[in-house]
Amino acid sequence: MGKYYRETPLERSETGESRTIDWSFESIVQHAAAEGVYDLGPGYLDPQLIPVPDIKAAFDEALSRYGAAALAYGHNQGALPFRAAVADRLADGDGTDYTPSHLLATGGTSQALDLLAAAVAEPGQAVVVESLTYDLALQIFRDRGLVVYAVERDSEGMLPSAVDQAAARARQERRGIAFVYLVPTFHNPTGSEMSQPRRTALLESAARHQMLVVEDDAYADLPLTPRTRQPSLAGLADFRGVVRLGTFSKSLAPGLRLGWLAAGPRLCRELAGRGLFTSGGCPSHLAALAVGLLLESGFYEDHLRWLHSELKCRRDALTDTLHNLLPGEWHLRPADGGLFSWVDIPAGVSEFDAVAAAEQGGVLTSPGERFGSDAEPGVRLSYAYNSPERLAAAAASLADAWRPLSAG
């Protein structure tokens, strides 16, 4: 990655000379791929896929149109133009009556999870999660003093019977359950998708135990295979007992720090009434106004169509090569959307050895253990962060690296 140069002097020496500093890409962003390796770790878009000029134009337009209102403390629940545009879009997609009152603007999914872990949970309570799940959600829950109950899942996601078992365990441990957390659509890390019957059964099970369900739909805007879209859990339940989270980090730009929380109007109002919101207003106020314009103008839908074709191309480059070259005992799961492919590794090979061999072969991957357990031994491969050419080369390197393991 290139470097950025300051055009203004940081300080002047006594001789009057100015000192300039160059900022590396690494000094600005959270993570940059190391040179000379294929980094299939990051669960977010390649910077090349971020529509910088369009987002720049949207910030410009938001500041022109709304003026000082775009730079004042934002409406606690989120600026209405943003919430109205999101509500329109969700109602179209989900067939449910989303209104601006059903929405809270968030600083992205991590901020929303942190908020929920503080607002609807007490330290010491349990959160029910899938045995493989979004690793940083686990960290956020633990940071808040919550206890994680990792429960059984299958190729569709969380089992309804696992919710019953969690309830029994909580009774035994005299512990409250704060909520059930899951990623039903294009699951992180496995890419799985939950069918409608399973969704209904899961909701019934949660309702029986009066458990709140937190539905993380971070990848729902990224379907890559034409098929019927599943209704959201929030839509199926008409928001009763379900909070749905969305983000523009995975589909537009991570650094916007912008997402939404959809829930019943009363819960949205309660959350917006916490000190964090009544003090500073909603997070990411200006970004919400800018993205509101991108939604209103139709840009976002056009962008998604383009992004889907780009991601599909990347996914295919990775998975076609793996299908051709992976040793027989290694199993690649279908990735119908989202950002990840999952490879099940053969019995007798450890995740540690699989990841180490991949790294030796110049490919960085994420072991299932990072996502909470080794219940389904495997490796997550992100196809969002590299070009199709690099992904094909990485896949070939992976097959080469793994072949000796299964032979051994």
Add this chain to the structure above:
Amino acid sequence: MGKYYRETPLERSETGESRTIDWSFESIVQHAAAEGVYDLGPGYLDPQLIPVPDIKAAFDEALSRYGAAALAYGHNQGALPFRAAVADRLADGDGTDYTPSHLLATGGTSQALDLLAAAVAEPGQAVVVESLTYDLALQIFRDRGLVVYAVERDSEGMLPSAVDQAAARARQERRGIAFVYLVPTFHNPTGSEMSQPRRTALLESAARHQMLVVEDDAYADLPLTPRTRQPSLAGLADFRGVVRLGTFSKSLAPGLRLGWLAAGPRLCRELAGRGLFTSGGCPSHLAALAVGLLLESGFYEDHLRWLHSELKCRRDALTDTLHNLLPGEWHLRPADGGLFSWVDIPAGVSEFDAVAAAEQGGVLTSPGERFGSDAEPGVRLSYAYNSPERLAAAAASLADAWRPLSAG
């Protein structure tokens, strides 16, 4: 305030006509003054004082210069150009060795307080605060399950002996103390400023009890009377046992949702290692890069000079009129900086009656009770949110409204 019109149709009716929606100022921001009253409530800048074109240019330049890096997940601790620019500025002002490692980019002071209340406190622990203090800090602490110990203050702020008393109470209640929270410079709500000897004594007292001190310096960039600046508590302690918070909300634009936390490098790293940061990167990443440019270019210092003269003009319009017209028993405290004047009300008049009479006279004010206690009966008047002309008129109305109370 004006209205904003959507230029794109929200939806088309069956006849093909487009419906346009107009957004009111109120639908976008947290608070808008009611028509026909003088609103001296808001503790933040009049939208007229927000330098919209300059901030717009800075966002534009940040997106041009840093490109996709400005829209990727930001560096967990905050983009280096921002932290370097803030460190340079703080080192100049405070005579202490601030480096980028001493800084964490925050989503403003409220986000920083929420973070600290979660990261360095356990629910059930106490926070020691001044008997009058920033009301929303109290709400944020209580939202996190912390117990507020409001302790004695005088015209300089918190008494060192009060810290000893809080320690004794905590021992008695078998409760840990999470930290001491105070606003030593241009205090909210009274405008008071702590002298250097008091600062030193307070730090000694806190150190004796091994209490962390959280120094809220939200108003430190707004001195309105030429005099020697007090060193920060963090500077005096060389960061040992002190966390200092700053924000650009009070001096540049609230909606940026951008501030900084200064502390020892280890604590900064620890905070940036929480799930909230390792997941989404630092909050307000793009705003940090934009404000970094405003700091580097010298704009921010020029802007502060202009803002000081504007605020001084407003403060003087309010306080000169009050000095001339206030009934003798009502006492106006000096406001050497920040956004607030404080009026002590006479014995025999309640805060409730003073605020009600003011409202009857068309002026909205904030009773001391809102800030935690009636230990110093009085009323906070913000001079940041109205023009000098309106402030002079509001002051005359206040004097008229209050005269009958003291006569009664």
